[in-house]
Amino acid sequence: MQRAPIDYPVDLPIYIAPTIKIRPRSAVVEEAAQSLEYTPLQSRIISGRLAEQQAVSLQRQIRPQMSELDGPDSLPDIGKAVERLTRAVVDRQPILVCTDHDADGVSGHCVVRTALMDNFAHPPELTHSFISHRMKEGYGISEGVVDRILAAGHDRGVLLSVDQGSSDEPRIARLADAGIDTVVTDHHGVEGSGPPSAYACVNPVREDSRFPDKFVAGCHVAWLTMAAVRRELIRIGRLPDDTPHLHDTLPFVALGTTADCVSFSRSRNNRLIVQRGLHRINHRPDPCWQALREIRKLDGPMTSSTLGFLAGPMVNAQGRVDEAMVGVRFLLSVSLAEARKYAGLLNAANEERKEIQEAMRLLAMDEASRQVARGAAGLAVWLEAGHSGVHGVVASRLVEAFGRPTMCISPKQGKPGIVTASARAVPGFHVRNAFAFIDESYPGALLAWGGHEGAGGLTAREADIPAIQALWDQAVIDSGVDVGPVLMTDGPLPGPPDFAMITEIECLQPYGREFDAPVFSQEMKLVEARPVGQGNKHVKLTVELAGRLIDGIWFNVPSIPWSIEPGMRVRGVFELDTNTFRGETKLQLLIRHIEPV
Numbered sequence: 039m040q041r042a043p044i045d046y047p048v049d050l051p052i053y054i055a056p057t058i059k060i061r062p063r064s065a066v067v068e069e070a071a072q073s074l075e076y077t078p079l080q081s082r083i084i085s086g087r088l089a090e091q092q093a094v095s096l097q098r099q100i101r102p103q104m105s106e107l108d109g110p111d112s113l114p115d116i117g118k119a120v121e122r123l124t125r126a127v128v129d130r131q132p133i134l135v136c137t138d139h140d141a142d143g144v145s146g147h148c149v150v151r152t153a154l155m156d157n158f159a160h161p162p163e164l165t166h167s168f169i170s171h172r173m174k175e176g177y178g179i180s181e182g183v184v185d186r187i188l189a190a191g192h193d194r195g196v197l198l199s200v201d202q203g204s205s206d207e208p209r210i211a212r213l214a215d216a217g218i219d220t221v222v223t224d225h226h227g228v229e230g231s232g233p234p235s236a237y238a239c240v241n242p243v244r245e246d247s248r249f250p251d252k253f254v255a256g257c258h259v260a261w262l263t264m265a266a267v268r269r270e271l272i273r274i275g276r277l278p279d280d281t282p283h284l285h286d287t288l289p290f291v292a293l294g295t296t297a298d299c300v301s302f303s304r305s306r307n308n309r310l311i312v313q314r315g316l317h318r319i320n321h322r323p324d325p326c327w328q329a330l331r332e333i334r335k336l337d338g339p340m341t342s343s344t345l346g347f348l349a350g351p352m353v354n355a356q357g358r359v360d361e362a363m364v365g366v367r368f369l370l371s372v373s374l375a376e377a378r379k380y381a382g383l384l385n386a387a388n389e390e391r392k393e394i395q396e397a398m399r400l401l402a403m404d405e406a407s408r409q410v411a412r413g414a415a416g417l418a419v420w421l422e423a424g425h426s427g428v429h430g431v432v433a434s435r436l437v438e439a440f441g442r443p444t445m446c447i448s449p450k451q452g453k454p455g456i457v458t459a460s461a462r463a464v465p466g467f468h469v470r471n472a473f474a475f476i477d478e479s480y481p482g483a484l485l486a487w488g489g490h491e492g493a494g495g496l497t498a499r500e501a502d503i504p505a506i507q508a509l510w511d512q513a514v515i516d517s518g519v520d521v522g523p524v525l526m527t528d529g530p531l532p533g534p535p536d537f538a539m540i541t542e543i544e545c546l547q548p549y550g551r552e553f554d555a556p557v558f559s560q561e562m563k564l565v566e567a568r569p570v571g572q573g574n575k576h577v578k579l580t581v582e583l584a585g586r587l588i589d590g591i592w593f594n595v596p597s598i599p600w601s602i603e604p605g606m607r608v609r610g611v612f613e614l615d616t617n618t619f620r621g622e623t624k625l626q627l628l629i630r631h632i633e634p635v
Contacts, residue, residue, distance in 0.1 A: 042624025044204050050299065052407040052438060053597045056523035056631055058559055058611060061086035065601070078540050079532050086528055086551045088304050100546065110262035112248040113119040113237035114231070120220045120266045122196055122237050124469035127158050127267070127274055132195030134187060134218070135170040135274055136179060138202045138256065139357035141350045143169065144365040145294030146200030146223075148256035149287045153264035157281060158271060166192070169362045170202075173426050173451035176458055177306040177495045178488065179206040179220075184213060193217045196237070198263075201294075204228035205488040211235040218421065221249045223259045225300075226488050227470040243490075253305040256559050257294030259285060289324065290369060295550075297350030299492060302550035311518040312342055312548040325370050329377035333385050337618055342548030343555065352381075354389035358427035399435050402446060406436050416472075416514030417444040418459075418507035424448030430460030436523045439596070441523035443467045443514050447503060456485070457503065460495050461510075464519060468496040476578055479509050492551075525611050525631055530560035534586040535614055543614065560584075561613045561635055567602045575600060579629065589617070590627035600634060 068085035070093040076084065084100065088552045098106055109118050126133050135150045135591050137143035147167065154160040157403030168183055179199060187197070196219045203210065203222035203608045210220045210233045219237040232239025232247060240263055242249040265284055271277040292315020295308050302308050319327050320339045330336065334348050353365040364387070368380035405419045417436055421429070429446035436444040445461040461469045474495060483505055487496035498506055506590060514521070531539065549555040565587065566580040579590040579602075590612065612627040 051599045052410050052440075053599060054410070054523055055598075055633060056441070056525045057631075058525050058527060058609065059630070060529045061526050064090045064093070066090045066387065070094075070096045070291055071362060077542050079539060080546060083528060083543070083546060083556050086387060089303075099306055099309070099517065101313070102306045104308065104310065104314065108251050108307055109308055110266040112250070113238050113240050113242060113259070113262060114244045114247045114249070114268055117262065118238035119240050119263055120270050121219055122219055122231040123198065123263075123267045124270045124276075125614070126196045127154070127160050127271060128274075131163060132160065132164050132166060132192060133169060134166045134192060134195065134197040135201040136170075136187075136197050136202075138177065139169050139362040140201070140257045141297035141353045141365070141484065142294040143201040144353055144357070144362055144369070145290040146260040147295075147366050148263060148290045149261050149580070150198060150200060151256055151366070152287050152290075153268065153284055156286075157264075157268060157284065158277065160465070164195075166190075167363065167366065169357070171361050172357050176450065176486070176497055178202045178486065180486075181211075184209045185217070185519055186486070187213070188216055195219075195351065195469045196221055198260075199223060201225070201298075202262040202488075203236070204232055204239065205486070207233035207235055210531060221257065221263075222569065223263050225254060225256045226490050227260055242542075251305050252305050253301040255291070255300045256293050257285060257296045257298075259310060263292050267321070280535070282455070285314075289319045290315075292316055292319070293345050293349055293369075295412075296345040297354065300404045300550045302342075302553035304552060308550070309553070310547060312345070312550070316340060316342065316345075316548065318364055322370075325377035326373045327382040328374055329368075329371070330397045333377065333381045342550055346550065352384045352388050352390075355391045356511045357624070358391050358431075359387050359478070360392070375522075391428060391431075394425050395431055397434050398424055398428055398446075402432050402436055403439065406444070409586065410442070414511050415442060416511040417442050418503075419509045420447045420457075420503050420507070422449065426450060426460075430462065430495070433460050433462040433538070437462045437464060439523065440521075442521045443469070443472070443510075443519070444512055445506075447498075447506075449500070450497065455500050456497065457500050458495065458497050460507075461493060463492045464521070466519040467514065468515050471496055472510060472517075475513045476509040477518075478576070480505050483509075500573060525557070525559070526554075527557045527559035527611055529558065529560050531584060531614070534584040535588055537616075537625065537628075539614055540616060540625070541600070555613060557611060557613055557630060559609060561607060562610045564602065564604050564606050566604055577629075579627075581627070583610075583627070588625055588627060590629050592629035592632065598632075602632070602634065608632045609635055 063085040067088050068081045071081035071084045114407045137147040154165050164607045170183050199222045204224040204226050214235045222236050222239040224241045228241050243252050271629045282387050292312045356364040372376035402419045417424050426448040433444045433446040443463050447459040449456050450456040450458045463469045468491045473487045483502045485497045564584040570576050570578045577592045611631040612629050615628045
C-alpha cells in the first residue's frame with residue numbers, strides 16, 4: 039500500500055495531541071482476581087494487563103513462587119554450553135566474558151563473573167572481560183571486539199557472550215579460527231539454530247527452542263546457563279553439594295530485566311526474578327545499592343521504577359558516552375567507599391548523557407516533524423551531528439511524541455561513511471522483522487543488524503540512508519499498525535485519591551512493560567498552575583479532583599497549542615504518587631497529559 043505524501047507548511051515541531059483510550063479489560067480475569075480477594079481497583083488493573091487465558095493461573099502470574107521458575111533444561115544447546123563451560127572450569131582454561139554495553143549486558147556480565155569466580159572458584163587471571171564500545175565498535179561481538187581479544191593474545195579457551203552473539207557469525211568464525219570456542223547466550227532474534235561457527239547458541243527464541251518463555255532478558259538466559267553449570271560441577275564432584283545457589287546475583291538479573299523493557303505481562307519468570315531481586319536489594323543490600331540510595335537521595339523501598347528509571351539509566355550512561363566497564367565495577371563493588379566512587383562516575387556520565395540527549399532530541403524533533411508533515415508512517419531521522427550513544431533514547435522520545443515506529447541514525451565514531459541506528463517500536467510493530475524486510479529488499483544495505491520486537495540496531499553506509507528511510511516507512515505501512523500517540527489509561531479513580539489507593543497499587547509491583555504502572559484519566563479543575571524548573575519546562579499544579587484538592591507536577595510540558603489557566607476544566611491523564619518533603623509525605627499526581635474539556 040503506497041501513501042501519497044502530504045505537502046503543506048508546518049510550524050516546527052509538530053504537536054500531536056495523544057488519543058486517550060481506556061484499556062480493554064478481560065471480564066474473566068477481573069472476576070478471577072476478585073475471587074482471589076483482590077480489591078476492585080486491583081482487579082481492574084490486573085484485568086487490563088493479563089490475557090483471558092491467564093485467568094486460570096492468575097496468582098502464579100501476579101505473585102509466582104521460586105519453585106515455578108522455568109529451569110534451564112529446555113533451553114536449546116544448554117547441554118553443549120554446560121559441557122564446554124564445565125570443561126573450561128575444570129581444566130582451568132581462559133574464559134572470556136563478552137557482553138553488550140547496555141544494562142542487560144552489564145548485569146549479565148556481573149552474573150557470569152560472580153558465578154565463575156565466587157561460586158566456581160575460577161581464577162581471576164583466567165576470567166577476562168570484554169564489552170563492546172558503543173560508539174567505536176557498535177553492537178555485538180563486533181570486529182573491534184575480536185581485534186581486541188586477539189591483540190591481547192587470547193588464542194584458546196572459551197568466549198561466553200551475554201545479550202549478543204546470535205547475529206555475529208563472521209566474527210565468531212574468526213574466533214574459532216584462532217582456537218576460541220564461542221558459547222552464545224542471548225535473547226535477540228536469531229536465524230535457524232544460530233551462528234554455525236558457535237560451539238553452542240543458548241537462545242530461547244530459536245525456532246527449535248522448547249523453552250516456554252520467549253520474553254526473558256539476556257541476563258536471565260546467562261543466569262540460567264550459569265545455574266546449569268553449577269549443577270553440573272556439583273554432579274561431577276568438582277564443587278561440594280552445598281555450593282551456594284546464584285541467588286546473590288538476582289538483583290543484577292532484576293536490574294537487567296527491568297531496564298531492557300521485556301514483558302512483565304506475558305512472562306511469569308520476569309515478574310518472579312524482579313520480585314526476588316528487589317527483595318534482596320531492600321533486605322540485604324550490596325554496597326552498590328547503598329551507594330545508589332545515597333547519591334539519588336532515595337527514601338523508602340526500591341521498586342521496579344527505581345530500577346527502570348534511576349539505576350538502569352545510570353548503569354547505561356557510561357556505556358553511552360564512553361566504555362561500559364564502570365557499570366560492572368559499580369555493581370560488583372565490595373565496599374561502600376568503592377561503590378560511592380563508581381556511583382559518582384556513573385552519575386556524572388548520566389548528567390552528561392542528559393545534556394547530549396536533550397540537544398539531540400531537539401534536532402530530532404524538528405526533522406521528525408518534517409517527516410510527519412510529509413505523511414511518513416515510520417520515522418527514520420538522520421542526525422549528521424548526532425551521538426550514537428543516545429540515539430536509542432531519542433528514538434523512544436520520538437515514539438512518545440509522534441506515535442510512530444522510529445529509527446535514529448548517527449555517524450559511527452571513527453568510521454567515516456558508516457552510520458549506526460537504533461530503532462524503537464509502537465505496539466503491534468516488530469523492529470527485527472522490519473530490518474529483515476529492508477535486508478531482503480535491498481541486499482547489502484545493512485552491514486549488520488539485530489534486535490527483537492520492540493527495539494533493534496543496525497549499521498549501514500551513509501550513502502544508503504535514503505533507501506533505508508524509504509524501506510523503513512514502507513515496512514510500517516505494510517504492517518498496518520496504527521500511527522499517532524496514544525495514552526492507555528485505567529479510566530477514573532474509584533473515588534477521591536487517598537493513601538489506601540497507593541497501597542493497593544503498590545501491592546501489585548513490579549510494574550514494567552506490558553504490566554505498566556496504573557495511569558488514570560478523568561475530569562478535574564485547575565486551581566493553580568505555575569512553571570518551575572530550569573527553562574520553565576515543568577508545571578506545578580493544584581487541581582480539584584473528585585472533590586479533593588491535590589498537588590500535581592507535569593514534567594517536560596510539550597508545545598501544547600493552548601494556555602494552562604487556573605479555573606479551567608480539563609481532562610487529565612496521571613499516575614497517583616506520593617512526594618516526601620522535609621519529612622512530610624503527601625499525595626501528588628504525576629501528570630502525563632492535560633487537555634481542555
